[in-house]
Amino acid sequence: MAQNSGVIYLGQNKVEVQSIDFPTMKNPAGKDIKHGVILKVVATNICGSDQHMVRGRTTAPAGMVLGHEITGEIIEAGDDVEYLKVGDLVTVPFNVACGRCRTCREQQTGVCLNVNPGRAGGAYGYVDMGGWVGGQAEYVLVPYADFNLIKFPDKAQAMSKIRDLTMLSDILPTGFHGAVSAGVGVGSIVYVAGAGPVGLAAAASAQILGAAVVMIGDMNQERLKHAGSVGFTPIDLTRSENLGELIAQIVGKPEVDCAVDAVGFEARAQGKNGEEAPATVLNSLMSIVRAAGAIGIPGLYVTEDPGAKDDAGKTGNLKMRIGLGWAKSHRFYTGQTPVLRYNRQLMQAILYDRLPIAKIVNATVIPLDQASKGYADFDSGAAKKFVLDPHGLLGSS
Amino acid sequence: MAQNSGVIYLGQNKVEVQSIDFPTMKNPAGKDIKHGVILKVVATNICGSDQHMVRGRTTAPAGMVLGHEITGEIIEAGDDVEYLKVGDLVTVPFNVACGRCRTCREQQTGVCLNVNPGRAGGAYGYVDMGGWVGGQAEYVLVPYADFNLIKFPDKAQAMSKIRDLTMLSDILPTGFHGAVSAGVGVGSIVYVAGAGPVGLAAAASAQILGAAVVMIGDMNQERLKHAGSVGFTPIDLTRSENLGELIAQIVGKPEVDCAVDAVGFEARAQGKNGEEAPATVLNSLMSIVRAAGAIGIPGLYVTEDPGAKDDAGKTGNLKMRIGLGWAKSHRFYTGQTPVLRYNRQLMQAILYDRLPIAKIVNATVIPLDQASKGYADFDSGAAKKFVLDPHGLLGSS
Amino acid sequence: MAQNSGVIYLGQNKVEVQSIDFPTMKNPAGKDIKHGVILKVVATNICGSDQHMVRGRTTAPAGMVLGHEITGEIIEAGDDVEYLKVGDLVTVPFNVACGRCRTCREQQTGVCLNVNPGRAGGAYGYVDMGGWVGGQAEYVLVPYADFNLIKFPDKAQAMSKIRDLTMLSDILPTGFHGAVSAGVGVGSIVYVAGAGPVGLAAAASAQILGAAVVMIGDMNQERLKHAGSVGFTPIDLTRSENLGELIAQIVGKPEVDCAVDAVGFEARAQGKNGEEAPATVLNSLMSIVRAAGAIGIPGLYVTEDPGAKDDAGKTGNLKMRIGLGWAKSHRFYTGQTPVLRYNRQLMQAILYDRLPIAKIVNATVIPLDQASKGYADFDSGAAKKFVLDPHGLLGSS
């Protein structure tokens, strides 16, 4: 059991499964902790935000173990873990959070003040997020376990829905946060920018929140086709540079109640030969959201982008048409999702068969040692959400 | 009574009091209305947003009657005015709102859908806001009177506090909206950018909302001195280009809970010889607001700025460091204040002697025919809020 | 067109369709109004709260025209109706609201301050609600039409869904208000007390709000069977006096996240031979709602109940186990639903085929002249929602 292996970032477009240290009850600063658990990883997904790193669009150092979407079984529990025990199957929020600081107490676990010396907010296996070892691995340490983890009430039932439940660690709450912060409610007309997994999760969230119609825009034909096949209204952005026009074709006017940016800073300009244009999604959303509406922005915008085309972009400085948003009294909600604010209720929705998120994001299980291929396929735009299966517990795809 | 005069915008840096038409019960499209009242204007203030027009930084046409901060007495009421009568003294929100559309029903009167054919949201005497005649005049028409107006319960009491109550038409609710949307509450550490009247009103609002400390930054020494004299902590932005450093000198760390942008798009870069830098306030606020905090943006950002230095700015397109805001999970609240959401409660605070806003903004009464000088003095940075007195009812200053 | 007929309350258990005055543009005080419209009633439903009156459990006077659930076509519009026109098909909230007072401005149209001299809040055809003539009639007056009414965007489409859309006037928003105020959200475990139309509407609302499971309790076997057939989990309250036990059989523990009281003061004690026990629903809900949960109370509790069994009950004074609620930090939400806060979004949900409310409440169309039989059948506990069809426009049932 003292062996471990995980997905390592080796440099631009290069990841590899290698042998790594078995986790111990120490935090990244090397201090002993009492509140941690060690998990046998049951499922761990590849995330679009991992892609930003792998594409070299962040300052992530080579050698990092990747992975922040983790579901696992507890195999060891620290001395101050009181409400969980060995054998429990748990979902892990991607945010590392202490549960003891001001922001955690206020349900803002995305910006915990204690787990990252560099800035507010921690995560597993992510650049600038505190140095916590990633979970695309056989085993991983989770600190502050009583606070961070939610145990599935029935292990067998949970294993039978594991492809859905694995989405609780990140993309489902992230999509949900986007939808909630955009003000989606019963009867809303909703537009989601981006038909990748987070966009699909935002669309699924809008659906279960009662939206009247959920449109989802992208330029990738395979993803659009998939989005249509699971019940959303796809919008092919290569057809026009005018998003309002495309929306009017569906709902009769160039306006929506709510919009979600599930793309982030690697956005490309809409139209036939879209070049990278980092603020294009934000600006197009201001053009279509109704007056007094809100824009949820779960898509990642970074403080440092070494791959940006201009100097402003290199420091996350983008040309936003804020004058337009202001004229329409828009609200803008940014930041990492505080997963713990949403995952319990989303778990219930899955367990009671109300939210078939695996099908919606096209969950595709692959063995851990095929992670490298998974990254490549995902990067090429496959309409799939890859779930790594480090211990062969998930059955065939 | 059929005579009227008002302040006319004649071109860049040129305003003049001229004879104008006496108001009739017609909307800007010329249609008869039943819901209007004609007011004898008792007090009407010069606003910083009027200055944007007068400086030529908007597309305002010459010939407009200016003025959207109005308090007056009803001298005529339309056939469908049921709950107000001739003789009532009323406060007028600067937003023209129908009270019948979706956004008005939702308390979003800043973006009424019916009063402006060009876009959502109407105002008196303002470019692109529906063509309603301004109220820096002897008489003015107010439509949808039952919905828009609040009657002061005791006329004599109201006249004795009229220099305070006149601030209910715009800057007090606007400052309050900024503070509320920035999340100011009991115990908050607050920074307000801009020590003009809206900034002072935001600071006063933060104070009555229970803020622990209210800092207010500017580069105008007279305004800073005034801000200090009425109980706020002034920050002289000419002393450093680093706002965090200046804040740390006061509260011990370079961070606040909440921030309000009371400057808008005509911002200048902080430091000794600040050049115009339209996103500088927004970007500096992101640098100091705590993780999970909010930024209230009552300061105006426009969709068209013919006076901007670059093409992007001409369409309200600014370089925002959104990557930084995103990393801190910031929320951004923009837009015209829906005055009606706040003015009743602020009136109560004034009537019960809790909010001495006239003193805080240094209300300075001048006759209507000195409006031109008032505009010039205000533009030169006087630490005063000019109140025009068209009928000589307010007594000497 | 000057003829009219409507359903008249004649005394306990006695209603009759009689000839009534054709509506004129006057309010109940006899004053001319400019803001009203006269509707040709297309659909008007019998409501459970009408039953309270007809059973003699209120102080309703004989001779009243009943009916507050109205959908109709405008045949005449007052001089100050600007955004609606003759021919428009509209939904009417059961609350009469002025759109001009403090509470209406705050979206609290259930307690408008201007339309009822006796107390806050008005309604059509209802005791103590301002004397507005009821709408179980061929024609009816609706005041403040621009504010109160929502026009269906496509008349033909609306007529094809009219059995659903007619529920927007009361029971669908009322059930929705109950669910929202109980805190129902995605993943909630919900219990609704009462399987009559409002209970079913609350259950449907919980469903579209994303509830994980929706239980609905009653003692009427026909209604339970119907509730089960449309997708809810019925709970037969005659099986046990212990509600927690019955709930535990379904969700594994005697606790729910949220509860809705869709019964009101004519409640009967749970168990085999339930006697009337007016606080029994409220008390049983406190026993099952989780700590920190909320209870939505759309079910009617009255200030005067001449039919109550004891003196306290005659003044709406009930024995509540508030000590239990307090120990669990419960919140309680009471009152008439402000329909206008919800009906637009619920209309969208219906128009986009997300909310088949007619099927869920078993909408059953009958001619106006069979209203008396409808009242009797409904009173006997039929699992039906009766829709009156004054002009034969709805087709056969």
Added chain:
Amino acid sequence: MAQNSGVIYLGQNKVEVQSIDFPTMKNPAGKDIKHGVILKVVATNICGSDQHMVRGRTTAPAGMVLGHEITGEIIEAGDDVEYLKVGDLVTVPFNVACGRCRTCREQQTGVCLNVNPGRAGGAYGYVDMGGWVGGQAEYVLVPYADFNLIKFPDKAQAMSKIRDLTMLSDILPTGFHGAVSAGVGVGSIVYVAGAGPVGLAAAASAQILGAAVVMIGDMNQERLKHAGSVGFTPIDLTRSENLGELIAQIVGKPEVDCAVDAVGFEARAQGKNGEEAPATVLNSLMSIVRAAGAIGIPGLYVTEDPGAKDDAGKTGNLKMRIGLGWAKSHRFYTGQTPVLRYNRQLMQAILYDRLPIAKIVNATVIPLDQASKGYADFDSGAAKKFVLDPHGLLGSS
């Protein structure tokens, strides 16, 4: 240091300071804990809810160590206390909360699910609240210290304001919760029932929340006089049985925007010779709160009251005029205050000299060994809040 003494409840109207065990790092079930700290108690107050026990109006067993209002210095910290250290001066919320369960994660620390096997919610030294030893003692154990405690940033500054800061453990947040849940905001007209310490704290909270006028009613003349002397408007309830009439004398109509019940179940009927009437406060508040208003109920209502006059009261079952509340669309907020939701911001307000709560509640320091006399004086209605000083650190009164 192994000696300890504390206030023991010995039976009706009998408390005594006795030697008690020195705290150890064990929870009430006897299990070792890693998350606790042992405090040297610097200040600990006598609370009105202690009085309910001492008067024999609860099922509290003889032998209990009382006290749940605690401020102290850490003298020992468990192995899993990471963000506090020996020597820190901290404020302790009266609620014992784990920081790891569903309700704690949702800021509902008043009903923690893990610290009390009997029901949701724990407290120190209180009947039915989990068996945690009280803090009217020299030393006390505080579990889950990182989560529950807030450290004062500057110890010397804090000691200089310790009579204010000691109110953070209970009555200030409790009064604040009452005001917040009653909807108090800027400009509100507020009535607080009860001029004891919680009532005064609610009034102070209403004040700092911006209320226009704060009235406070009682029948105790000394308390009324004190309330008036610290800036509130006292209402002498012995003058009339009609609360509305008394209120109208002050604000011109028999109505308030918001009301707080700071009395609870031991209420007495208003008027000259008020008998105990447990629902009288709740019912009188419904009579005066405006339509669409809210009632905050921090006053305690119990599930078991052995001293009640009738059987219903013995189980916390009171005659509420819920029909009246319903007609006015009232909301009711009950339960223990989740102190941690408010104490940080209230601490800031105190530290920045905005909230002189010690003066407002008339904080009166007495040595620990005079606790018995303090209980008796408080029970007799003294207009004082007694602060026990176990180690003589607070100076003379």
